[in-house]
Amino acid sequence: MNALTLAVASIKSRPLHSSLCTTAVAAGIALLCAVFLFSQSVAAGFARNAQGIDIVVGTKGSPLQMVLSSVYHADIPAGNITMADYEELKRSRQVRQAIPLALGDSYKGFRMVGATPAYLGLYKAEFKNGDVFSKPFETVAGTHTGLAVGDEIAVTHGFAATSDDVHDAHLYKITGVLKPTGTVLDKLLVTQVESVQQLHAGHSHYDHTEEDEEKEPEEHNHHSHDDEHSHDHHEDHQHDKHDHDAHEHDEHAHDESEHEGHDHEDRHESDDDLARQVTAVLIKVRSPVDLMNLPRKINESSNVMAAVPSYEMARFTKSLGIGKQLVIVLGIGFVILAALMLLASLASGLSLRRYDLAVLRVLGAAPARLFATVMAEAAMISGAGAIIGVIAGHLIAYSAVISIESLRGLVLPGTLLAPNVTDIWFILLGVGTGLFAAFVPSLAAARTDIAGLLAKGRS
Amino acid sequence: MFLKSTNISVHRTDSASLSFPDLSVDTGDSVLLLGPSGSGKTTLLSVLAGLLKPSEGSVQIEGNDFYALSSAKRDQVRGQNFGFVFQTLHLLPSLTLRQNIALAADMAKTSPEDRRLDTLIQSLGLTDKAHRKPDALSQGEQQRAAIARAALLRPKIIMADEPTSALDDENAQKVMDLLEAQAKDTGAALLIATHDNRITNRFKNIITLTDQTKEAA
Numbered sequence: 205m206n207a208l209t210l211a212v213a214s215i216k217s218r219p220l221h222s223s224l225c226t227t228a229v230a231a232g233i234a235l236l237c238a239v240f241l242f243s244q245s246v247a248a249g250f251a252r253n254a255q256g257i258d259i260v261v262g263t264k265g266s267p268l269q270m271v272l273s274s275v276y277h278a279d280i281p282a283g284n285i286t287m288a289d290y291e292e293l294k295r296s297r298q299v300r301q302a303i304p305l306a307l308g309d310s311y312k313g314f315r316m317v318g319a320t321p322a323y324l325g326l327y328k329a330e331f332k333n334g335d336v337f338s339k340p341f342e343t344v345a346g347t348h349t350g351l352a353v354g355d356e357i358a359v360t361h362g363f364a365a366t367s368d369d370v371h372d373a374h375l376y377k378i379t380g381v382l383k384p385t386g387t388v389l390d391k392l393l394v395t396q397v398e399s400v401q402q403l404h405a406g407h408s409h410y411d412h413t414e415e416d417e418e419k420e421p422e423e424h425n426h427h428s429h430d431d432e433h434s435h436d437h438h439e440d441h442q443h444d445k446h447d448h449d450a451h452e453h454d455e456h457a458h459d460e461s462e463h464e465g466h467d468h469e470d471r472h473e474s475d476d477d478l479a480r481q482v483t484a485v486l487i488k489v490r491s492p493v494d495l496m497n498l499p500r501k502i503n504e505s506s507n508v509m510a511a512v513p514s515y516e517m518a519r520f521t522k523s524l525g526i527g528k529q530l531v532i533v534l535g536i537g538f539v540i541l542a543a544l545m546l547l548a549s550l551a552s553g554l555s556l557r558r559y560d561l562a563v564l565r566v567l568g569a570a571p572a573r574l575f576a577t578v579m580a581e582a583a584m585i586s587g588a589g590a591i592i593g594v595i596a597g598h599l600i601a602y603s604a605v606i607s608i609e610s611l612r613g614l615v616l617p618g619t620l621l622a623p624n625v626t627d628i629w630f631i632l633l634g635v636g637t638g639l640f641a642a643f644v645p646s647l648a649a650a651r652t653d654i655a656g657l658l659a660k661g662r663s
Numbered sequence: 664m665f666l667k668s669t670n671i672s673v674h675r676t677d678s679a680s681l682s683f684p685d686l687s688v689d690t691g692d693s694v695l696l697l698g699p700s701g702s703g704k705t706t707l708l709s710v711l712a713g714l715l716k717p718s719e720g721s722v723q724i725e726g727n728d729f730y731a732l733s734s735a736k737r738d739q740v741r742g743q744n745f746g747f748v749f750q751t752l753h754l755l756p757s758l759t760l761r762q763n764i765a766l767a768a769d770m771a772k773t774s775p776e777d778r779r780l781d782t783l784i785q786s787l788g789l790t791d792k793a794h795r796k797p798d799a800l801s802q803g804e805q806q807r808a809a810i811a812r813a814a815l816l817r818p819k820i821i822m823a824d825e826p827t828s829a830l831d832d833e834n835a836q837k838v839m840d841l842l843e844a845q846a847k848d849t850g851a852a853l854l855i856a857t858h859d860n861r862i863t864n865r866f867k868n869i870i871t872l873t874d875q876t877k878e879a880a
Contacts, residue, residue, distance in 0.1 A: 206769070217757035563753040566714065567770035567812075568742015570735045655709035658749070658824070
């Protein structure tokens with residue numbers, strides 16, 4: 205029998221105290237571990253999805269919205285820019301790669317992305333079946349879409365899975381299905397940028413007579429997204445060109461918001477223009493210096509906006525940081541509380557066990573051994589608590605990620621269940637806290653005045 | 664001579680200082696330390712067992728100054744050579760009867776002879792109760808377990824502090840029989856500290872302590 209056996213016996217003899225202390229340690233460690241894993245995997249997810257994308261260029265508006273919508277496909281795009289803008293960017297000497305994106309449609313909630321094959325290269329995508337698109341309306345499907353090569357699909361307007369606004373003029377045909385990439389690509393459908401442009405160009409002609417004001421993808425987005433700046437953009441660049449817009453308003457005499465009023469104008473100018481527009485351009489620069497200069501140059505001199513995803517996401521996560529700090533403070537509070545509970549429990553246990561400890565000394569145990577016994581008890585309670593806490597932390601982080609819809613594809617939930625190197629640190633933190641709390645009681649145990657205790661006798 | 668004390672006195676901050684008559688005990692001896700409560704019996708036992716350094720005087724174990732040893736070494740010598748029985752039995756409530764007895768060996772960092780633990784438990788009629796916790800045992804069973812723990816390692820001396828004062832006549836004699844039998848069996852000296860006059864007739868070698876707190880007052 206050693207210090208551990210004695211400690212186990214002592215823990216077992218006070219099950220309520222022991223389990224309460226274990227629970228308190230577990231709660232604190234679980235919170236800290238969950239916050240850590242969650243923010244780590246979100247940050248890793250952000251980085252993984254933005255790999256190879258140095259700069260995003262789109263219509264003027266909120267840079268964060270642009271990054272979220274065109275890199276992470278988690279928000280709604282604010283508007284379009286012209287193909288001319290794209291071509292100008294592409295020609296720039298500072299640009300190594302420019303990928304145009306045309307967004308606006310979806311299939312059962314999976315976004316249809318008009319792009320170039322280089323877009324697949326960003327995420328090092330590999331084909332499970334089939335091959336890349338080569339003709340308009342050929343499509344490559346991400347692994348989560350559940351589609352197979354040869355499937356033909358009709359996309360709907362907007363990004364909601366429930367939309368009943370179907371583009372049935374053209375069907376997309378799946379030519380390839382990708383292997384899982386652990387990125388947002390897994391839940392996307394990728395086609396040639398021309399497919400999306402053609403669909404909308406044709407669509408708007410065909411749609412005009414129907415007096416449906418909401419068929420243009422980007423304008424549709426405006427409805428669901430209150431976005432002042434993109435609105436301004438349209439005013440700046442389109443109203444001027446079209447003197448007939450007021451007239452259009454009157455003629456239709458709809459009870460519409462201004463947004464919808466603009467749709468009219470866009471509609472009329474768009475016959476050609478929509479075929480000549482993209483939502484955003486993903487840019488890879490040639491050198492780090494270009495990463496500094498190019499966004500400034502674009503923002504100063506043109507009617508489009510450039511944003512750096514890493515910078516925008518750093519700002520974004522920083523603004524989320526207050527919530528994170530709150531949970532961390534809560535977790536630390538729990539750990540401190542657990543330490544105090546353990547201290548109180550050990551101290552009260554010791555006053556009950558003073559005679560037991562005196563007996564151990566009389567039987568030949570050195571003071572160091574009593575110290576070790578009490579420390580071992582604390583180490584076991586806090587160690588069990590820390591291990592439970594780490595496991596619970598993984599489960600909490602996992603359930604948080606799978607329950608937040610917008611994180612799907614961005615964060616890989618599976619990685620949250622896998623053991624992490626930092627688990628060791630959290631367990632050490634828990635055990636360390638326990639040992640710290642146990643230090644004074646252990647010292648008291650070691651210094652028990654045996655002769656005095658024996659002389660007084662057990663009360 | 665196994666144990667010898669000379670000119671022991673203990674100054675305690677909370678009470679008057681105590682001084683004790685010289686004492687020598689050899690293996691096989693039976694010595695009774697008789698005195699009323701307050702005479703410092705337990706204090707003297709603590710000093711003799713290496714648990715309390717006396718203010719003056721010396722304790723010799725087999726001719727060596729006990730308090731010249733390091734405290735860890737004293738603990739070790741005590742664990743291996745001394746057996747203790749207390750008035751209140753001091754079995755650990757969280758351990759089984761068998762674990763409580765085995766504790767003597769564990770704390771002394773040694774192991775008893777082969778099968779010593781089991782034969783001891785058997786000879787004291789405790790085999791059926793070996794895996795019970797002290798709470799589930801009778802007073803007599805606990806008493807026997809405490810004596811077994813003191814005798815487990817075949818100590819050179821068994822010290823008992825008021826082993827009988829809480830017991831009725833019949834049980835007091837039974838406990839004394841058992842202590843004497845175990846001392847004889849292991850060849851240990853027996854040093855009993857008590858104020859219980861019922862057992863004085865068993866001893867030829869009696870050392871009387873007086874109530875020194877009253878004198879001082």
